[in-house]
Amino acid sequence: MLRRALAPVALFLVAACGLQSPGAPARTALTVFAAASLQPAFDKIGKILETSQNVDMTFSYAGTQTLVAQLTQGAPADVFASADTAHMASLQSAGLVQESQIFAHNRLQIAAAKGNPKGIRSLADLARPGLVAVLADPSVPAGKYAQQALAKAQVTVHPASLEQQVTGVLSKVALGEADAGIVYVSDIVTSGKVDGVAIPDDQNVIADYPIAILKPAQNASGAKAFVDLVLAADGQAILKAAGFGGV
Amino acid sequence: MSRAKIPAAIGILAAVGLLLFLVPLAGLIVRAPWNQALGELTDPTTTTALGLSVFCSLTATAIALILGIPLAMILARTRGTLRNVLRALTTLPMVLPPVVGGVALLLAFGRRGLVGSLLYQAFGIQIPFTTAAAVMAETFVAMPFLVIAVEAGLRSLDHRYEEAARSLGAGYWRVFIRVTLPLLRPAIFSGAVLCWARALGEFGATITFAGNFPGRTQTVPIAVYLALETRPEAAITLSLILLVVSVAILAGMRERWLGAL
Amino acid sequence: MTLDAAVRVRRDGFTLDVTLTAAAGETVAVLGPNGAGKTTLLRALAGLDEMEGRVVLDGEVLEDTSEGVHVPAERRRAGLVFQDHVLFPHLSVVENVAFGLRAQKRPHAAAVAQRWLVEAGLGDRAGALPRALSGGQAQRVALIRALATEPKLLLLDEPLSALDVSVRAEVRRELTRQLDSFHGVRLLVTHDPLEAMALAHRLVVLEGGLVVQSGTPDEVTARPRSRFVADLAGVNLLRGRAHGDQVVLARDASVAAVGAGEGDVFAVIHPRAVALYRTRPDGTPRNVWHGEVESVDLHGDRVRVRVKGPVPLVAEVTRGATLELGLTAGATVWMAVKATEVSVYPA
Numbered sequence: 001m002l003r004r005a006l007a008p009v010a011l012f013l014v015a016a017c018g019l020q021s022p023g024a025p026a027r028t029a030l031t032v033f034a035a036a037s038l039q040p041a042f043d044k045i046g047k048i049l050e051t052s053q054n055v056d057m058t059f060s061y062a063g064t065q066t067l068v069a070q071l072t073q074g075a076p077a078d079v080f081a082s083a084d085t086a087h088m089a090s091l092q093s094a095g096l097v098q099e100s101q102i103f104a105h106n107r108l109q110i111a112a113a114k115g116n117p118k119g120i121r122s123l124a125d126l127a128r129p130g131l132v133a134v135l136a137d138p139s140v141p142a143g144k145y146a147q148q149a150l151a152k153a154q155v156t157v158h159p160a161s162l163e164q165q166v167t168g169v170l171s172k173v174a175l176g177e178a179d180a181g182i183v184y185v186s187d188i189v190t191s192g193k194v195d196g197v198a199i200p201d202d203q204n205v206i207a208d209y210p211i212a213i214l215k216p217a218q219n220a221s222g223a224k225a226f227v228d229l230v231l232a233a234d235g236q237a238i239l240k241a242a243g244f245g246g247v
Numbered sequence: 248m249s250r251a252k253i254p255a256a257i258g259i260l261a262a263v264g265l266l267l268f269l270v271p272l273a274g275l276i277v278r279a280p281w282n283q284a285l286g287e288l289t290d291p292t293t294t295t296a297l298g299l300s301v302f303c304s305l306t307a308t309a310i311a312l313i314l315g316i317p318l319a320m321i322l323a324r325t326r327g328t329l330r331n332v333l334r335a336l337t338t339l340p341m342v343l344p345p346v347v348g349g350v351a352l353l354l355a356f357g358r359r360g361l362v363g364s365l366l367y368q369a370f371g372i373q374i375p376f377t378t379a380a381a382v383m384a385e386t387f388v389a390m391p392f393l394v395i396a397v398e399a400g401l402r403s404l405d406h407r408y409e410e411a412a413r414s415l416g417a418g419y420w421r422v423f424i425r426v427t428l429p430l431l432r433p434a435i436f437s438g439a440v441l442c443w444a445r446a447l448g449e450f451g452a453t454i455t456f457a458g459n460f461p462g463r464t465q466t467v468p469i470a471v472y473l474a475l476e477t478r479p480e481a482a483i484t485l486s487l488i489l490l491v492v493s494v495a496i497l498a499g500m501r502e503r504w505l506g507a508l
Numbered sequence: 509m510t511l512d513a514a515v516r517v518r519r520d521g522f523t524l525d526v527t528l529t530a531a532a533g534e535t536v537a538v539l540g541p542n543g544a545g546k547t548t549l550l551r552a553l554a555g556l557d558e559m560e561g562r563v564v565l566d567g568e569v570l571e572d573t574s575e576g577v578h579v580p581a582e583r584r585r586a587g588l589v590f591q592d593h594v595l596f597p598h599l600s601v602v603e604n605v606a607f608g609l610r611a612q613k614r615p616h617a618a619a620v621a622q623r624w625l626v627e628a629g630l631g632d633r634a635g636a637l638p639r640a641l642s643g644g645q646a647q648r649v650a651l652i653r654a655l656a657t658e659p660k661l662l663l664l665d666e667p668l669s670a671l672d673v674s675v676r677a678e679v680r681r682e683l684t685r686q687l688d689s690f691h692g693v694r695l696l697v698t699h700d701p702l703e704a705m706a707l708a709h710r711l712v713v714l715e716g717g718l719v720v721q722s723g724t725p726d727e728v729t730a731r732p733r734s735r736f737v738a739d740l741a742g743v744n745l746l747r748g749r750a751h752g753d754q755v756v757l758a759r760d761a762s763v764a765a766v767g768a769g770e771g772d773v774f775a776v777i778h779p780r781a782v783a784l785y786r787t788r789p790d791g792t793p794r795n796v797w798h799g800e801v802e803s804v805d806l807h808g809d810r811v812r813v814r815v816k817g818p819v820p821l822v823a824e825v826t827r828g829a830t831l832e833l834g835l836t837a838g839a840t841v842w843m844a845v846k847a848t849e850v851s852v853y854p855a
Contacts, residue, residue, distance in 0.1 A: 069476040132373065137459065139477045160376035161458025164473070172458075176359040177375045407594045410556050413581040414588035415608030415657055425607070429598045 029056045030222040031076060033067045035083035035141065035209070036165040037106065037183075040190040041242040042081070045226075045235050055222050063140040063165035071096055071214070078223040081211040081230075083141035083166075088210045100212035103230050105245035106184045107204050108142075108149050110197040111173045118179050120197050123153040126180055134169050134178040135159040142166035145205040146182040153203040170194065189243030209244075272490065279487050280480040287484035295462045296470035297488065303378065303466060304446040307385035311393045311442045316435065319397035341391045348387055349455025356383070356456075380457035381464045385446035392445055393438035400434025401427075440496060447489070511661055511693045514561040515552050517545070517717075524548050524717040530710075535687055535694040537708030539701065541736050545717040546697040550663050553695070554588050555581035565693070566660050582611075586661040587654030592670040593646040595638035601625065601649055602634040608657035624652050628682070644675040648682055655690060662687075664696040668703050680706055701740040713737055731853055733774060744782070744821045746775040747855060755852060761818035764794035765850040772855040779812060781849035782823035785842040786833055793844040797821075801839045804830060815841060 030049070034042050039061045046057040060067065064083045071077060072094055080097065082088045083106070091097045112120045118131060126133045135157065136143030143162065150157055160178060163169045169181035174193040184207070188196035211230060213223040229235045236246040280287075287293055322333055340348055356363040356374045366372040374380050408430060412422045428435070450468040457464040459473070467485055474482035509532040517524040524545040530536040538546050552559035555570065555578070563571040565586070570579045587608075595604050602621045609617035625631050628648060638646055647667060654662060667683060668676050684707060687694055698704050704711055704725070711728045713721040713736065721733040729741040738745035748757040750768035755775050757763065763775055783789075789796060799817030811830050813823045821843060825835075835841065 063476075065476045132376065134376075134458070137473065139473065159460065161460050161464065163459065164454075175353065175357065177353065177357050405594070407590060408596060410554075410581070411588065411590065411594045411596075412607065412611075413556070414554055414584075414586060415653070416582050416585075416611040417607070418582050418611075421611055426596060432598075 027054050027056055028219050028222050029058065030078050030219050030226060031058045031060070032079040032081065032226065033060045033062075033071065033075070033077045034079075034081040035064045035067070036061045036167040037083060037142065037186055038081055038209070039167070041186070041239050041244065044238045045229055048234060049222075049226055049229055053222065053225050055219075055225070061165075061167075063136070065139045065141075066164065076216075076218065077214055078217040078219050079211065079226050080214055081209060083207060083209055084144065085208050085210055086144075087141065088212060091212070096215055097212040098215060100210040101227070101231065102208050102247055103211045103227075103235075104209040104239045104247065106186055106207040106209060106243075107245070108145055108182055108199050108207075109185045109188050110199060111170055111181045111183045111188055111191075111194045112197055113173060113176060113179065114193065114195055116195045116197065120180050122197070123150060123155045123182075123199060123203060126150075126157045126182075127155050132160045132177070132179045133157050134161050134163060134172045134181040136166050136169050136182075137162035137164060140165060141207065142169070142182070142184060145207055148205045149182065149199060149203050152205075153199075184243070186243035206245075275483065275486055275490060279483050283480050284484050284487070287481050288488070290481065292461060292470060292474075293481065293485055293488075296465055296467045296485065299378070299381075299462060299465065300447060300467040303381045303385055304389075304443055306382045307389055307446040308393075308439055308443040310382070310386050311390040311446075312435070312439060315390050315393040315438075315442075316397055319394045319401060322394065322398045323401035337394050338391050340388050341395075343388075345388055345449065345451030346455050349384060349452035352380075352384060352387060352452060352456040356380075375456060376458045376460065376464065378457075378463055381453050381466060384452040384456045385449045388449050388452055389442040389445040392441040393435075396438025396441065397431060397434050400431050400438075404430055444493065444496060447492070509566040509660060509691075509693060511553075511566075511695070512562075512564045513553060515549055515563065516560040517548050517552055517557065518560075519548075522548075522717060524552075526712075526714065526717075526719055528712055528719070528722075530693045530695055532691060532693050534709040535696055535707055536710045536712060537696045537698060537704040538712045538714050539698060539704040539708075539736075539740075540714035542699055544699075544714040546699070546714055547665055549714070550588075550665050550695070550697050553661070554586050554663055555579060555584050584661070585657075585659045586663055587657060587659035589647075589650050589654050589662070589664045589667055591666045593638070593650035595641075595646055595650055595653070597638050600635050600637055601630070601641070604638065604649060605653045605656050608653060612657060621656060624656050625649075628652055628686075642675070643671050644679045647671060647679055651683065651686055655686060658692075660692045662690060662692055662694045664694070666698050666700070666703075667696065669698065669700055683707065731774070732776065733855070738776070742779070744777040744779060746777070746819070748773065748775065750852060753847070755850075757819065759818045761797065763819065763845075763850055764847040765852045766847050768852045769854070773852050774855050776851045776853075777821065777845055777849060779822045779824035781845055782821050783844045784813065784815075784823050784825060784829070784833065784835065785844065786840075788842050789844050791844070792846070794847040795819075795843075795845040795850070797843045799841055799843060801835055801837055801841055803837055804835060811835075813841075815843060819843070821845075 032042065042059060046059060049055050050057055064087045067080065068087045068091060071080065071091060080091065088100050110120060112118065135146050138144055138147055166183050166187060170183050170187045170191055172178040173181045174191065188194060211227055213220065213227060217223050240246050318337065322330065322337065325333060353360060353375065355361050358364065358367045358373055363374055408426050409422050412426045448468055450472065453466055454469050459465050459469050467489055471482045471485045474485065511530045514527045515524065526549055538549060540546050548557065551557040553563060559571060560573045561571065569577050570584055571577060596607065599607065602618060602625060605621035605624055606617040609620055614620065622634055625634050630645065630649060633641060633645060641649065668680055671679055696707055708725060711722060711725050712719055713728060713734060715734050715736055721728055721737060728737055732738040732741050732743065732745050735745055746757055746763060748755045750770055750773045753764060753766060753768055755763045755765055755768050755773055765775060797817060797819045799815040802814040802816045805812045809827065810824050811827055813825060813830065813835055815821055815823060823843060
């Protein structure tokens with residue numbers, strides 16, 4: 001009785017597989033590891049690729065250092081977008097990527113609660129006693145940049161916490177647990193939940209974001225398509241709208 | 248001892264289960280950078296994290312004892328729906344993913360939290376990002392272990408000991424201190440050990456609620472997590488230390504102090 | 509010093525309603541089958557369980573529901589001895605005995621406790637833990653522990669029933685000795701008639717939460733008023749309405765007795781007075797009944813045959829007789845009892 005039911009079920013499954021679109025190529029999968037600050041922009045870019053190229057996109061966003069650690073341990077991915085060149089270089093020396101290209105720039109900005117109730121005007125204000133400031137850990141690109149900016153401004157901050165990714169800093173400020181934090185301009189643009197306080201150019205740091213196709217890529221053609229899209233006008237427009245500086 | 252033969256299938260399954268425990272431990276021991284171990288051990292990051300972890304976990308256990316034993320006593324004396332509700336509440340932190348626990352703590356004790364906002368506005372007290380927050384996070388996840396163990400001990404206690412003590416003229420506190428507590432010692436001890444071990448290993452709630460800062464909130468699990476990305480040797484050494492501590496705890500727990508764990 | 513108690517406990521469909529008095533110097537045993545409410549009574553008197561009513565000990569009101577008085581157990585000066593000693597397992601023997609003394613803030617508690625133990629011949633076990641003691645020793649220590657606090661009321665819950673039969677006699681002797689030298693009120697609770705008879709000056713028989721009989725052991729067994737006591741005394745007990753020389757039982761059976769009187773009565777027939785036949789006998793006995801053998805039990809040289817029917821009785825016959833008559837379970841028999849062998853008294 002079971003066997004008799006099996007035949008039509010099997011037939012149905014085969015038909016369903018073929019029913020996608022007659023003669024269309026099968027859907028491919030693409031995995032992109034990207035720095036946390038890239039999430040809003042890359043999600044949008046990914047959607048374009050999904051429809052135009054018939055690709056199933058999977059993004060993994062985290063602090064750059066976390067992603068590099070995972071990749072060196074053998075995590076499978078096709079594309080890697082870093083928040084600084086140093087981490088990309090370490091992957092290059094590990095033989096995991098070939099060449100990389102800078103595809104965007106970012107700058108730092110101070111994040112404060114909506115309405116800026118504590119009246120934060122500059123990096124120096126972050127050292128104010130009683131102010132709860134949160135930074136990214138120096139092992140995170142954003143944290144490293146923040147240390148550089150603070151050094152330039154000759155300000156010593158005692159952070160309440162060192163977060164694992166820049167979005168962690170943002171969320172602490174957005175939640176009201178921290179009064180201020182140093183994040184990227186792009187984070188503030190896309191968040192909408194915090195106010196941004198500009199850091200003057202002479203104290204600020206320009207972050208270079210490189211992107212590369214990973215050497216053991218499963219979907220090399222898809223990876224190339226993604227990287228091309230990021231560098232193309234459409235991708236750059238999205239990045240600019242998210243607060244990044246283009247190339 | 249019975250000489251009945253155990254079927255091979257059971258033996259194989261048991262062996263697989265044992266391997267599941269042994270292989271990761273073996274990996275840790277074999278891949279440990281023994282020549283660098285001493286250097287890592289004396290590294291200030293390591294010692295700071297260790298000291299903080301020990302302090303926080305012991306404090307959390309102490310709080311769990313002071314609050315958990317009375318809670319267990321109430322639980323043991325209630326019945327029916329009330330007991331089910333109370334029990335569900337006290338065991339909730341055990342089944343809740345630790346990060347969720349951390350979020351909940353933020354929503355309760357953060358600067359905008361239910362209770363935290365009152366504390367902040369009235370007294371300027373801020374709990375997140377402090378060592379106190381780390382202790383609270385650890386207490387939150389670990390106390391249920393103590394409560395459950397002590398409650399079980401109380402329920403299996405013969406009421407007549409307490410009754411005999413009362414008939415001999417002992418008031419409430421004398422009964423509690425001289426009869427109930429000593430008889431509960433195995434349950435309290437095993438509950439406290441489980442609680443301490445859980446507190447020592449707590450990560451998700453701590454990093455969410457207390458954040459990460461060396462010397463203040465960076466406990467060993469958090470330090471290991473961070474170090475894995477930047478200095479794997481330090482991470483492995485720290486992991487080994489925690490492993491040795493855990494083994495020491497287990498070995499030191501003699502059965503006669505524990506009853507059956 | 510006396511104990512006056514009117515105790516009512518209602519729980520789970522069970523009601524206990526007992527009034528009793530006990531004076532210092534006499535041991536009162538509350539005897540009854542399991543489930544009669546004996547332990548409930550004891551615990552209520554000790555103050556461990558809730559009760560309604562009034563309890564007065566040596567002039568002090570321990571419990572009075574109408575006045576809202578309830579003295580908690582720890583202030584009652586009522587010592588409690590459990591069935592299985594319930595010695596504190598984590599304390600040594602001498603510390604167990606000293607426990608109550610310390611609770612009373614008596615000086616030199618350990619020394620006093622040691623003296624008690626030495627007097628009872630247990631001095632060498634003073635440092636041992638309860639689990640190292642034999643059953644009998646533990647029970648004796650439990651008794652001493654209660655006595656050491658010099659309570660006004662001593663409550664014993666089946667003090668011998670947890671002990672091996674071989675040890676019981678020895679502990680019973682010790683118990684008697686200790687009780688006799690105890691100056692307070694003594695109340696003992698048991699389901700074992702032998703224990704009651706051996707230790708008590710007065711018996712109170714409890715069944716289904718009510719006192720059905722009380723008096724000296726001899727009085728009680730001479731005129732049983734319940735199946736329990738009848739079994740205790742080893743006699744058959746029937747209950748019915750008397751008219752002259754007849755006692756009418758349930759199920760329309762009747763018993764011929766001499767001078768039965770009128771009204772509700774108990775009729776007692778000793779098993780030895782019951783004769784058994786395979787066929788209906790012809791003779792002088794006025795009481796002849798039909799029945800079926802339920803069980804046959806050997807008691808030494810005698811056999812007790814339990815017969816069910818309109819008049820259920822236990823007959824005591826010789827072994828030879830059972831073999832000769834082929835008396836086995838299920839066999840039909842006829843019973844005969846002389847009217848003069850039936851003793852009747854008002855219910």
